[in-house]
Amino acid sequence: MAPFAVLFLAGLLLASPSWARKPPPQKSPIEKISTQGDFDPGQFAGKWFLVGVASECLYLRENGYRVEATNVVVSEADGGSLRFSTFRPLEGICWNIKQSYFAHKTPGRFLLKGRGVPVEVVVGETDYSTYAILYFQKNRRISAKLYGRTAQVATSVLKKFEAAMTALGFSDDLIFYYPVYGFCSSTDQFHVLDETKYTG
8 A cells, every 4th residue: 555545544544534543532521529528427417407499300390389398317328328307298198218328439419319210419619507508400400499407597598599599590489398297207117118128
């Protein structure tokens, strides 16, 4: 083969067309969200009240006025993972939903495994003593929750949450606030939904 032809073929291989090159993998939306620095699962453990949710969920958009008072008890598990026990009334009956948030190699990042698609979770901001903002990603769609150590949080915390949600593109009608009364603190053995068995 003539030297010119060899050089020409080599040039074609090096300058392959755009359709032949793999595009760089896109960052998922939740990867762009920073975690709470030096996140400490031990300090995060304890009781929290669900104050607000930002979500494009169609059910919430149609039934946001029907949300029920919800509180969680968080405990630290092996390797920095977290266990959530979420207490909420459903048609007048208290339910306890148990879930495992498996620790990621980056502190403050978790994977919530259940019967459906795994959910990526980020503790974006918390002072451990009054509030926490958590972000959730399922199928590349983001939602967020504001928790408080008490059912009502300071106006400054609400403004902080709303500003963070605006930065993510959530309009006011996609932020839902939860009741500050009617909480469950316990339930019987027949109303426990145990999702901690899902580990794969």
